Amino acid sequence: MKKNGYDQFFKEAKKNAQVRPAQVNAPAKTISAAKLRENMQTKKNNRPSRKFPIVQFAIFIFCGLGLFLAIENFDKIESTLNKIEIGLGVAQASETPPAAKPAAAPAAGTEAPKVAEGAAAVAATSGTVRTEVEDDSDYIYKLTERKRVLDLREEELNKKAAEIEAQKVVIEKKLTELEDYRTKISAMLQDRIKADDGKVDTLVQVYTNMKPGQAAKIFETMDEDLVIDILSRMKKKSAAEILNLIKTEKAQAFAEKFAGYRVPTSIPKTDKETPAAPEENVKP
Numbered sequence: 515m516k517k518n519g520y521d522q523f524f525k526e527a528k529k530n531a532q533v534r535p536a537q538v539n540a541p542a543k544t545i546s547a548a549k550l551r552e553n554m555q556t557k558k559n560n561r562p563s564r565k566f567p568i569v570q571f572a573i574f575i576f577c578g579l580g581l582f583l584a585i586e587n588f589d590k591i592e593s594t595l596n597k598i599e600i601g602l603g604v605a606q607a608s609e610t611p612p613a614a615k616p617a618a619a620p621a622a623g624t625e626a627p628k629v630a631e632g633a634a635a636v637a638a639t640s641g642t643v644r645t646e647v648e649d650d651s652d653y654i655y656k657l658t659e660r661k662r663v664l665d666l667r668e669e670e671l672n673k674k675a676a677e678i679e680a681q682k683v684v685i686e687k688k689l690t691e692l693e694d695y696r697t698k699i700s701a702m703l704q705d706r707i708k709a710d711d712g713k714v715d716t717l718v719q720v721y722t723n724m725k726p727g728q729a730a731k732i733f734e735t736m737d738e739d740l741v742i743d744i745l746s747r748m749k750k751k752s753a754a755e756i757l758n759l760i761k762t763e764k765a766q767a768f769a770e771k772f773a774g775y776r777v778p779t780s781i782p783k784t785d786k787e788t789p790a791a792p793e794e795n796v797k798p
Contacts (some may be wrong), residue, residue, distance in 0.1 A: 593654055714740075718747045721756070732760035733768075742772045 574622060721729045721744060733756060734740045745753045747769065757765050 573618050595659075596654070597651065714743055714747065718744055722748055722752050726752070727754040729756045734760055734764050738767065738771055741768060746772065 578785065631652070717740075721732075733744075745756070748756075
């Protein structure tokens with residue numbers, strides 16, 4: 515029995531060994547490139563296409579726009595909501611509660627005054643609430659108006675500040691131009707002074723070489739400032755000789771002006787200084 519079992523096992527093993535080489539040597543299936551490309555295109559077409567979420571995108575845009583407008587007009591929306599809340603409070607306060615049913619018919623006469631008092635209290639309360647609401651509305655309106663006025667004033671101040679800044683720039687430019695003109699004029703004056711000094715030096719030499727009598731006559735009719743400038747540059751001896759020949763009044767004026775001395779004109783003259791009246795010539 516054992517031998518038959520072993521024989522059967524070896525027979526099946528040999529049979530399986532003969533079948534496997536046949537399967538290995540079988541030709542493999544070949545797939546062409548065109549067939550492979552066609553299969554891939556078919557799989558790609560079979561995939562579900564994803565559409566652009568237009569509805570979700572539109573909802574997102576509307577939400578963003580609403581949020582932006584809410585942020586921009588936050589103050590107005592807040593004031594409007596406050597008014598709506600106040601109005602709802604007034605409406606609720608003005609509504610009178612339903613009157614309770616009387617417990618018994620005989621008590622109707624005694625409940626009438628209480629109902630009247632309750633209605634009066636409710637009316638007074640609603641009037642007070644309405645007054646407070648009006649006061650709050652006026653206060654909000656005044657605050658809004660005040661803010662508008664302050665904004666306008668701030669805008670005007672900004673404009674004036676810009677104008678002042680522009681004027682400042684113009685003034686600084688003009689000051690720079692004036693400084694340039696002053697420098698040019700100073701240079702021209704220095705040149706003129708040097709030229710005048712040269713001319714005065716020439717006159718000093720001329721009048722020094724001139725006879726004192728002739729120079730004295732010319733000095734009496736010449737400008738005092740020029741005479742003093744010439745005399746101050748001459749030698750002391752020559753100047754003294756010329757002053758000695760000039761009239762006394764002129765020589766005194768030249769000397770006082772040269773020394774920088776002036777007789778005050780505001781000093782009143784005394785009686786001793788007043789000249790005597792001229793005597794009339796009496797004919798014999």
